[in-house]
Structure formats: C-alpha cells, structure tokens
Amino acid sequence: MKRDALPNQPRPLQIGEPIPRADAPAKVAGREHYAVDYYAEDMLWAGVKRADIPHAVFRGINSEEAEKVPGVLAILTAKDIKGSNRQGVARKDQPVLVDDRIRHRGDGVALVIAETREALREAIGKITVEAEPLPGVFDMEEALKEDAPWIHEDHPGSNILLKGHITKGDGATAFETCTHVVKATFELPYQEHAYLETEAGWAITEEDETVSITVSTQTPFRDKMEVAGALGLPMDKVRIIAPYCGGAFGGKDGITVQSLLALAALRFSGRPIKMWWEREESFIASAKRHQARCRYRLGADATGRFIALEAEILYDTGAYDHLGGAVMALGLEHAGGPYRIPHTDLKAWAVYTNNPVGGAFRAFGVAQATAAMEQMVDRIAEKVGRSPLEIRRLNAVRRGDTTPIGVTLTTSTGIGRCLEIAERHPFWRKRESWKAKAGPFRKRGVGVAAVMHGMGYGPVIPDTANAKIELTSEGSFRVACGVVDMGQGNAHTFLQMAGDILSQDLSRLELVLPDTAWTLPSGSASASRTTYTYGNALIDAANLLKERILKRCADLWMVTDPKELALVPGRVRHLPSGRETTLAEVAAFMDETERTTVAHYRAPQSPQLPDLEPNLRLHGIPHVVFSYGVHIAGIEVDLLTGAVTVEHYLAVNDCGNILNPQLFEQQVQGGIAQGLGYALMEEIPVTEGEMKTVNFSTYLLPTFLDVPDMEVIDAGGNEPTGPYGLKGIGEIPTSGPLPAVANALFDACGIRLERFPMTPERVLSALEGNRP
Amino acid sequence: MKVLLPEILEMLWEVWEQNPGAEVYTGGTDLLVKLREGVTWPPALICLERINALRQIWEEEDTVVIGAGTPHTALIRHPLIQVEFPVLVEALKVLGSPPIRNMGTLGGNIATASPAGDSLPALYVLNAEIVLTDAKGSRTLPIHEFITGPGQTGLGPREIITGIRLKKTAPYTVSRYEKVGKRKAMAIAVASLATCLRLSPDGRIESARLAWGSAGPAIVTSPEIETAMSGQPLTPELLRGLIPAVEREVSPIDDIRATAVYRRKVAANLFLRLSGISEGGASA
C-alpha cells in the first residue's frame, strides 16, 4: 500500500528522513524577514566614518561640513561613549569608535545619524580625520621583530597576540631517524565570508530604557554582554533579537553593528534606527579568514610511517584579536591532521599587524593548517612511492591513539572507515583511465585530502545550551531556540528532533528564534557545536514535556501506566482502547508553568594535557569530539591558460549519525564550494593595509559553473555523546578542497605552488617552470 | 533621478531635446554599475529598451541588420544569427550570466567599448558596421573606426547606435571564440580570441580572420598574421612560428585581474590552440 499517497495525512517528523527544511519556502519566496529587511516611517539611518589610515595617533575628526548636510541629526565619537568602549571575545581590544589609536583602515572614528540614507552618505563623505600617522606593520615576520612598531601598547610583550608551542615525543630531534623528509612553505590568502546579507540591524530604545537590537548575528547572548560593557549599560537594559541570518560563516561571531546601533538608539530614544553596511564597507571593516604562512617539515620511515612533524604557522590577526587567538589555537591543535605521529614540534602565532582584521571563519584556523599538512602528506607519499590513500590509511588515527598534540582519542574516530570507502569508490579505482582521457593541451589529475575538526569551545569555556519547549494552549509545541540559524539549517533540525520525540508534524511545531528576552542562553552558532549542544538540551526538554503530558493524561483517564498512552499528531491516544483527546484539551488541564519545560546541557570537556599552557587551554585546546572526512578531487588543467576545472568531487564523512540527509548534503556541498573558492580564486591583495578587492566585481567567488557535481557520502558513524549520535558537520568540509585540488594539480602536471589560491596565472607560471 | 521611456525614435529625440544632460541606456547592465560607483550621475536617464525598432533583426540582401537594443539572449537563440554568425553566438554565450544576457544588449556592449567586451572580437572578425542615428539622420562606420580607444567611441552628441550590419557572405568553414576569465561565468575576459577560418578540403587556410580581446587598448587585429596564414596548412608548426608575431601585436596591461605578462602569454596560447580547431570544440 502506498501510504505516502494519502492526502493530508499529518506525518510526524522523524529523525533520519530527508525532510525539506521548514525555513526554505519563506526564504525562497522572499518572505523571510532578515534583520536587514526592517523599514519604518520614522526610521533613522546610522553609519560609520572609517579611518582609511592604517596606523596613526587619533586626534579627532572635523565634522563641520558634515553637520551642515540637511537631514543630519548627530555625529557621535568615542567621547559620547560611557562604557569601556572596548569589544572582543578573548581580549577586549577593539574600540566601538577609535579613541586613541587608529590600527587599521576599517576602524570607525565617528557615528553619523541622519534622516535618510542619502544624507548619511553625504555627511560621512564630508568628515575628515585628524591623525598623526605612525609607521605601519604589514607583514607578520616584520611584526615579530624587536624594533617593530607596537600596535597595542597595553598588550604585554610585543605584537604577538598569542603563541603556542606543543611538543610530543622527541620533538624535532626525531627527524634524525627518518628515512624520508619533506619540507615546504605555504602562503594562504585572506578569505571573505561574502554573506548575502551584509552586516545590518536596527535598534530602538524602549520606554523602559531597554535598548532592543535586532541584528544579523551568530552570538545574541554574548552580544548582550559586549554591548552592555562597551557602552556602560546595565545588562538587563540590552536586548538582542536575532532573526534568521542571511549568511555568516563566522563573520558575525562577534560584534559588528550592535554597539554602534545601541549608541545611536540611546541618543534618539523611541525612534528606530537602522544600520546596513554596503558591500565595500563590509569588506573593509569586517574580519576575514586569517592570511597565514605555514612552514612544515614531515618525516617518515622507509615504509611511509610518519615519525616526526615540525610546523610553524603564522596567522595574521590584523589590528584586533577578534577570536584570532582561538583561531590560532585550533589551527595548532589540528596542525598534524588525523595522523598518528609519535614526535612533533608544533608552533603557531597570532600576530597583530595593521592589516585587515583576521577572525572567525568556518574551519577556524584549521583550513590553513590542513592546506599545508595534506600537501605534506602527499609529498611523503610520493617519496615513499605509495598511493595517497594508502599512506593515509597507514597513518590514520584510530580510537585510543594520540593526536599529533598528544590527546588520546576517546570518542568515535571514523577516519579509517572514510579512507576505506574512498578507496573502494569507482572514481578512485578508475582514476587512471579517467585521467588518460584528457583532451589536447589538457591534463587531468586526482588528489586526496583527509580532514579532521574538533567540536565546541574546548576544555575551559563551558559549552552549554538551554532548551525551552512549550505546549501552547492551541495544542502545538513551541520550541524556544536560543542559538542562531545563520542558514545552515539547525533550526529545522531542532524541529525534526522535537517532532520525532513528540510525534508531531510540522504544522504543530513552532519555532521561536533567538531573543535574549524570551529564549535561553545557548551559546554561539559556531564551532561545529550548534546542533550538538542545543540538540542535546532539546532532547531532554522535549522528553520531559512528553512525560509530563502523558502522566497528566494518565491521571485524567485513570490509567495506571502512562506507557499505555502515546502522542500522535495533535492528540494523545490510549493505546489499548484507542481513546483520544486533543493536545489543546490536554493543555487546558495544565497550568501555564507546567506546559513549559527547560533543560540544560553541557558538552564534554577534555581533562587531557593538564600541563598545557593555561592560556592555550583557555583558547580552546584540546577537544574531545572530532569529525573526520576524506575528500577526492578530479581536476583538469588547461596547459595553455593555467585554468583548473574541478570535474569530479567526492567527500566521505564521519560526522556521526545523519539526522537529515538533505541538510547534511547541503552543509557538505556548501563547505566544498566555499573551499573551492579558497582553493582556486578567492583572495584579497593588501598593500599598506589597503585591500585591492572590496566588492564582487574583483573579489571572485565560485559560480555554479565553477563547482562540479559533488558526491557526498556518509561513512555511517555514530557518536554516542551526540544527539541521536551526530557530530558537527558545519566546518569540516571547508578544509578539504584546497589541499585536494593542490594534490590533484601535482598529480596532473607535477607542479606544486607555494602561494594560494591556484589562479590560472599562478598555475601557468609554474607550468613554465617559474618558482611557484 | 528621472527615467524617461520613449517608445519610438521620434519621441527619443524629443525627450532628449527637453533633457539635454540626459544619458541613454538600454539594458543598464553597464550603466547601473557606473551609477553605483558615482562615475556618472546625469540629471536624467533615457531608457531605449522600449523602442521596438531597436530590437528587430532583419535581412537586407546579403546583410543582416541587428537592432542595437537586441538582448544577448535573443541573439543567441536567433536561427539566422546561429547559422550565419556562429562566432558571435559563441561569444555572447560566455558573456556574463543568464540574467546579464537577458538584460544586456549588443548596442550597449559596443558603446561601452571595453577591450574586454565579449561581442567585440567577434564583431571585428565579421567586419561589422555600426549604424549611428541622430535626429537628423543616420551614418555608418566600420566597427574599428567607431571604437577609438578604451571606453571611447565616435558617438556624436545626442546620437545613438541603432543597428549593427553584418555581411552574410563570409564563407568561413570554422570559427571559434575562446575567452579566458578568472572563473567560468560572470568573469571579465583576461584574454580572448575570435577566429574565423576558411579551410580547403585538404586542410589549407584559404583565408583567416583573427581578433584578440583584452590584449590592448582596443581589440587587436593583425593583417600581417592573417596574410602569413593564408595558403598554409593549419598545423601546430605554422601557429608556433607565428607566436612571436602575436606577442608583438598585442599590448596588454597589468591590472587587478591579471598581469600583462600573463595576458600576452595567453593571447599567444589561444592562438596555438587553433591547431585543433577543425577537430572538436569548434562550431562550423
């Protein structure tokens, strides 16, 4: 019987089903209201004057001409800020508006509030900056020198924001025992998050003096603290509302427009005020993926078993911390990839410069480290004469092994299985015949990368979530979700979890998006922890509510064992008799407080490496749960132009159990597309701190034609600590494409680049035998 | 800003007279970029999109006349253009993206006169003639005379391009447009080459027309190379022998998209690729 053919049969959401995401129709039809979509009659516009000087002592602004622009209501500076005027997650080193020093071109020096956007633009254009230029630091190596200009005078020591050094076994001395040693340097570019919705939001000061800020953010609860601190407001007078985010990828992990909006709203109490960065402003002022320089040395024995690894990774964090320390730490933890390496010597630095700010970006420092490490593995494989998958299988970590920083793996470890699946895949097995079919002036190659990514905040910062679910008087369920959905689809997954537990279809499930006044603190949408942490809390809350409903019904119906009752869509059923009642009726018998349950979850934290430098632990090392994957790229190189076309792409993933195959595939494919952009075209040339590409006419992202069909395979993992066995999937796919394509380029043409991305010009130049 | 929408040419001259500082546009795909950048900010805009006469394609004896306001998509789909001028169709197929091709027009691409304009190398090898019209009447100029430099044309004040005339007679047996951009769509050409060749049954080049885009301040053509090719068999050796000549003829620039060194190299390499033109990947 074809059950699905029955019309209008409510079908409860179930875990494991490829259900189209609930947020899709409104988004596709343009009905979804993002933070940027707010307009009102009496709305004011706020905007920022940017310094456009890389390094200087700030003396003030001249705003005489700007004040004369009709429609300009106020021009505020740091002097109007009552609080600390400092923002930041780890180190609070970034001013809302510059008060002493300009540290990069994107620094804001004044906030303009105007009646219209036109007046705003005109006024901003008329403000001039008074400053005494200081020598700038634009190269990481320069920044480390003793006599380099000091960018943060209050930061002890130097321009090193944070450094880490971890050794394992005999460290670098073990290279003496290696048969094969390879060495290389990699220069990785900036990458722009390039979300569709640039930084935006609106704010209003309510009658009770609460400043309500509706904003495109990944971090509503942290924003609340940051705004309150920076502006000197009581915590309970700041409210953050976070609608669906029009893309973030880490770029909204931290303050963008929030404090500026609040500052404006405080000045014009009762009037809504909007801020919306233009694309160019978004490029200039927002954080990017850190540009990085990686120096690697990898040694193996005669059979290809890894013996020693030495790595030095420099991350350019630009003018401010902006999670740069944490990015560096995660990169350091993953510097050696998913391999058993007995002896390591790993160093990393996050360095202040007067360049654009480096910050959180999907794959958070790991993308850079993986880019380097996976190309090293390929180099060793070639020297030893083993296939890229073979060498990885030989060295891949298993549960119980220690990682390159010495952490014993105690949770699900599926890299081995991913490698086996990849090795059996027809594309891998038939690669030689596929390669032989390249046309004239073209060559084909196949490349591999293995990836690994830790989940959550690490051993010190509590990685927690608080779920709240309510049975409404109408008999539907309202899930109050305190963690943002920035487009990755976790909000839908939460509904799917609640629907599965409560046996309800989508029409009976409501979602409340993050609002610090209604939903509960659940951390950031970041660190591959969103669904894992909040999902675990939600399962408990939903089960609690289910139990409460069934018990109450059992009382009403004088049934001894609540197990005789079950939830069905919209109703409760007594299974032996078939008797039913609606959930609305059940709700009527319950007090309002009873109809809501809450649950708290804290992710496991590692007790390992207790001797690690406390600051590194604070910045997130080590992790407990890791996801794994293997990527294979099949590329064709045009020998006449240097253009690389990715023809085939395959990703095998151990991300635990898959709750919704559609969402899983979307996450992996999106990550690969973003990774291919990083591999092939995305970069921001910067001279003297000035970006040469500030919009999408010169900063190129892959189009549909640049991305191949991507085959996404689930290796069938299960992580017992995860909700329904899942592990994080958000970040890990982004790390694979660059090294997979780079290794394919070597396979095709025998060339290896030092500088990325692999643009046609760089490839052609290398094909001609020039230094990479 | 005022936007005026005349529906016939007579109305255009009238509204232009009344709004002397106005700028015209058709699809707006170049103009809107300039407006956003503040490169131009005229008191009024006149949109040519609704003037039907500018969107026709017709034949006059041995010539096809394309209305300047014809969007690229319409040209790509037009049977007459497909049969007679495959090199133009190939070029337009790689211009921008589907929405850009739906809005952008041939007249707009010519008037913009960018050395990277994708229709231009094709129009050069086809010896296109540009029909220019103002309130008083029309005149016709060969495309290479109309375009005088990067972004510069011989367009008179209050004059527009009304049509593009292409002779059907060119009996080329193979043609190709190859564009090198930094990605596979929505990319400005870093170098391009339009080619039409008449090959004899035994593989000899009877006549050749070549035009490089993004290889100099204007589209680059070379009678010297074309002459050297004629009468010769199309072989890799012939092409390789002419590479120094190609490298001499082109004079590309450095910019954010590519270096001059790369452009010069690729301009030559695209020429080298012609050795396979009669086998695959070419439309005949």
Ligand SMILES: Cc1cc2nc3c(=O)[nH]c(=O)nc-3n(C[C@H](O)[C@H](O)[C@H](O)COP(=O)(O)OP(=O)(O)OC[C@H]3O[C@@H](n4cnc5c(N)ncnc54)[C@H](O)[C@@H]3O)c2cc1C
């Ligand atoms: C995202 C994007 C991608 C693009 N990609 C490409 C590409 O790959 N290749 C490429 O070649 N171009 C590209 N372009 C540029 C543009 O789409 C083309 O040049 C297009 O053909 C312009 O036509 P239009 O009708 O839109 O011109 P408009 O913007 O309407 O006009 C452009 C200029 O021509 C003038 N003009 C227009 N029509 C006439 C006329 N009939 N007579 C006299 N003057 C006229 C206008 O005054 C204006 O100065 C791209 C543009 C965008 C926005």
